[in-house]
Amino acid sequence: MTREILRVTGEHLLIVLAAVGAAVVIAIPLGIWCTRHTRAGRAALRVVDVIQTIPSLAMFGFLIPVPFIGGIGMRTAILALILYSLLPIVRNTVTGIRGVDPKVREAGIAMGFTPRQLLFEVELPLALPSIIAGIRIATVVGIGVATIAAAVGGGGLGTFIFRGVAMVDTRLILAGALPAAALAIAADLVFTAVERRVRGAVPS
């Protein structure tokens, strides 16, 4: 049984990391884009907001009939988690970049930074603590939401929980819920430490 729990915990972690990883790749450029196109950016943020409000069970349900990307299995689970992870990362990227002191940005432009240099040398480094906070939130929430993935055959710790609920077996539910909680706490601690380090490198 212990071995089984470890295997499923690993699977759970894999689903979340794959999803958050993919979300980072999509969300940071999207966040940057939102700061460059204020109007369209606001619309994009609204869309990402709405995605977040879809109940997770419904989200998995919606994705099952979608051809190619949906269906039953881990892929659908990861896809749903990517969608959920977008909001905190996009939003924190936008907040982080908008939070850069306008004088600092102006000084950069006035010294002859190209827009690209301004982004990579000033805006992103100063927004980094905020972006990492967004990734932390996405990961912690993702670990919880991923337990629902078992409903669409996605695997992970939810497998135990759903089985336990069906069999009215509290021990089986705990076998899923406790590792999930432990993962969430561990992820929170790790990212908080990273965030603090990055913030320390940017004394303000």
Next chain:
Amino acid sequence: MPSTVELRGVSFAPVLSELSLRVGAGEAVAFIGRSGAGKTTALRLINGLLKPTGGDVLIDNVSLADSDLIALRRRSGYIIQGSGLFPHRTVYENVATIPRLLGWPAARTRDAAAILLKKLGMPLERFGDLYPARLSGGEQQRAGIARALVAEPALLLCDEPFSALDPIVRRELQDAFRELREERGATIVFVTHDLAEALRVCERVVAFDAGRIVADLPSRDVTKSNVPIVRQLVESAVLP
């Protein structure tokens, strides 16, 4: 070689209308006037941070519209109130910004930064590795001046650089600024609401009121001016 600056009927609706002005190579001109008179806007038109809605800005007789703004800005220094230092970069990294953009060899950058920081009373050995948050307001402003001057700009634009400092530090920095100017000779446009500062640093004064230039005169003639806004500034100033 110091730059020339020319404004030809420059407007920036609705703040500025029809400014015309020529600043010769190596000249130091102060823009004075009350807050909201358009001094800062005029300054920001000169390095292309803002684009005029009418008229033309020329640097070295070339219109900004036809110039490479990035290259031009790298040949200009820009000093603002509150310094605008990069908070995630050390004093040395801040000062080395433009040399790095210009691709200077490290040794040349280091020498230029060391000489300048020493003159400004912030020896590189002691201050070079500090982050701006560890500096006092006056030290930040000194570092900002060093950052603007290190690549020997042909044009120096200053926007109330000393206004937030206490009177003693302000005086020290004005003197340091004047010495550096005599030594290096850039063309200077200096925005300030402090007439005494304008007279101390610049030999020519341009007064703004409600988005127009209302007076343009040598500093020594300021007390003789009949222009109302200049008289008001003279009366409210503690002159040197």
